[in-house]
Amino acid sequence: xxxxxxxPTCKSCGKPMRWLPAKTGGRKFRCIDCDGPYPPKSSEALxxxxxxxxxxxxxxxxxxxxxxxxxxxxxxRPSERHDVLVQRICEMQRAIDFNRY
Numbered sequence: 140x141x142x143x144x145x146x147p148t149c150k151s152c153g154k155p156m157r158w159l160p161a162k163t164g165g166r167k168f169r170c171i172d173c174d175g176p177y178p179p180k181s182s183e184a185l186x187x188x189x190x191x192x193x194x195x196x197x198x199x200x201x202x203x204x205x206x207x208x209x210x211x212x213x214x215x216r217p218s219e220r221h222d223v224l225v226q227r228i229c230e231m232q233r234a235i236d237f238n239r240y
Contacts, residue, residue, distance in 0.1 A: 149173055201231060 146155045149170035156168040208227040212220050 201234065204231065204234075 146157065147168055148154065149156055149172070151173045152170065154170060154172060156170050158166055159169045159171075161167045161169075208224075208231075212224060212227075215223060
């Protein structure tokens with residue numbers, strides 16, 4: 140029986156390459172050490188992106204709350220504004236501190 144030809148070697152490190160799925164579909168020879176996994180689909184990248192998106196959503200919600208607080212303050216009399224403003228600032232600071240840790 141004929142033997143299979145050996146896989147090609149990596150030009151960078153000289154190790155044998157493996158027959159792996161390609162980024163665009165299908166399969167091709169890739170070096171595990173030099174190419175590594177496809178970065179956008181790695182677990183580290185996905186975890187990083189999900190954390191960033193959560194922080195962006197939190198910031199958007201806080202900005203919306205700040206805008207509604209500004210609008211509510213404009214409706215109040217000047218003597219009432221200080222107490223309400225201090226209360227709103229404390230609420231937002233608690234929300235920021237809670238989501239920071």
